[in-house]
Amino acid sequence: MASTADHADHADHAGDAGHAHHEPGFVKKYLWSTDHKMIAMQYLFTGMVMALIGGYFAYAFRMQMAFPGQHVPGFGFMAPGEYNGLVTSHGTIMIFWVAMPVLLAAFGNFLIPLMIGCDDMVFPRLNRLSYQIFLISAVVLVASFFVHGGPFGGAWTAYPPLSAKAEYNLTPLGATLWLVAVALEFVAFLLGGINFVTTAMNARAPGMRMWDIPIVIWMIVLASIMFMASVGPLVAGAAMLLFDQTLGTAFYDPARGGDPILWQHLFWFFGHPEVYVVLLPALGIVAEVMTVFARKKLFAYKTVLYTAIATGILGFFVWAHHQFIAGIDPRMANVFTVTTVLISVPIGEMCFVYIATLYGGSIRLTTPMLWALAFLAEFLIGGVTGIFLGASGSDIYLHDTYFVLAHFHYTFFPIAIIAVFAGITYWYPKMFGRMLNETLGKIHFWITIVGFNMAFIPLFICGAAGDHRRIYDYSSFPDLAKPYLQNLRILATVGTIVILFGQIFFLINFFRSLRGGPVAGPNPWRANTLEWTVPSPPPHGNFAVMPTVYRGPYEYSVPGREEDFWPQNLPD
């Protein structure tokens, strides 16, 4: 019934478009569009530009670590304050302006309407507003690099009193702009998240039951809900910090009845769920890629879903493991140790489910599949090292060392880089209508993976040997200035340069294939989900005839069928 109404509506729509067809101008098409696909591209390209900035910063401060006090080619000499600013900006950019916009906003915007079978988000103008606020937030952050005093240098976690008082951080404007940028970014993602959740709940194609929704959509929706539920206290906390900075209020000032630890609670109550906010979409992307290239049904769809929900709930009860040495009650530390170790159960379960999906499949080692497999392997190292940090006993020793840094890069790099490349290389034909070059793709993959492990395995050793994260130059610490540690630091820096070098192959491949790649056709991977039933790239309005869904998204290699895939919209 609903489907007939849709058909009729859409026929009218197509007729109107036929009569009043005109090419929209540049601004209307690229900057002021309400089309979810264009907004996804805006988020993707903004994220890519920010990733290059963040990568450049990483290069600069890693060079300082490897060759302290020497001239850094392409940067110059680095002062201690500059070093702090670069490290802070790198962390802030990579999490808030790369991982979030690409994983949640770019993939969310592109995939949700296409995969659930509708023509756009339920609130297209709200969607446009969300990107515009996000763009302003990026501009504010970049502007903070150029103000008097330089960018904020108090770490991306922005603990007071360092972040609250200009006489401590010496960046009066930079600290405020940083905070304003982060707050605007939160507003953008709250608007976007409400849109995602409402769209996925209400605008599904007729026939699409809860269990027919592709896992990646579930993951993006769960991540949006987690973001909404966790960011609120930090929005309040950010307002309080802003007032402390600008008005001189007493929220985080113990001398006047405030408490600096309050910020740590508010920050990590958001900050830890945030890890899962970006992890879940990454796991979703990997699920889509793996089922297609193993030509096999996802092992235990419902288990994946329940596990993700369990992760989402448990993720709210682990935040204080970031604060074991902040003077919290040891009894509380025990509770948080238990919850932290518990949360590795659902995540481990998810890894096993993916391995079970691969088992017995006919695996094709295409570029997206290589990225997806690398995600599992590398994320595993990140997860296992997390146990050492989640247990309060060992964390007291390892806290704030390079071990922590290597650990969270082994979680965030697979999430924000490896899974994102799996997604980009997988959906590129759908986004731009052309195939990427497989050879360049594989060169890019291997250089990135080798560089990544070369950069961060040495840092585990440095951290275990006692390297503190926030030191600008080790030469004045005799115990840490030993040659073997310095060699490891140089190795890590070389790894960073290798990663950055590898991205040149990606950029060449990306931009060359836009025009020069072989034409993809609607379904180059022979996949089941609805986005592969429309032309590549999909036209405005996506579906010529609104689809009806007859089955789940992972019906690959079904016995008795001639084809090894079975599109969701194909009647029995």
Added chain:
Amino acid sequence: MKPIATTRSATGIPTGRLALWWVVGSEIVIFGGLLASYIMHRIGHPEFGDYAAHTNTWAGALNTFVLLTSSLFAVLAHQAAEKGDGRKAHRFLWYTIGGAVTFLVVKGFEWTHEIHQGYTITANAFWSFYYTAAGLHGLHVIAGAIVMGVVAHKAKRNEELQRVELVGIYWHFVDIVWIFLFPLLYIAK
């Protein structure tokens, strides 16, 4: 022109109402975080009670009464909109806006008085919380009043009557936040 997506309702809940509940949900955690922070401080600092003694409980009580009454008008506006009587809904919405304005005027007198006595936002953590929490709530009152003006303008011509309910839900939320703020900031001495 609305996309097909906007007209669908797989859950059976109208899209506008569904989205509004998510908005309210995200607002609850914002105020929740602020109030939880305040409560933790209040427990740890008995002297907050002495500072709270300087707030004007009667003005707070008056404002509680004003907000609750305005919420009643929001309900009456919804009732009228349900019956398709846009003009009546428009009138009740303006009564609600009147409540919002009264609330802000009372608040203005209170704050002026307190600031004159030297209890500014920077005096100590209690007053920082007092002005920030009530100020954030006040911003929601102002935003609600503006949105209600827009909805009332349309409702008068019997357009978009479903929005009367949505703005009413939001207004009840603003009201409930105050129900928490009033005892926490004024009464707990």
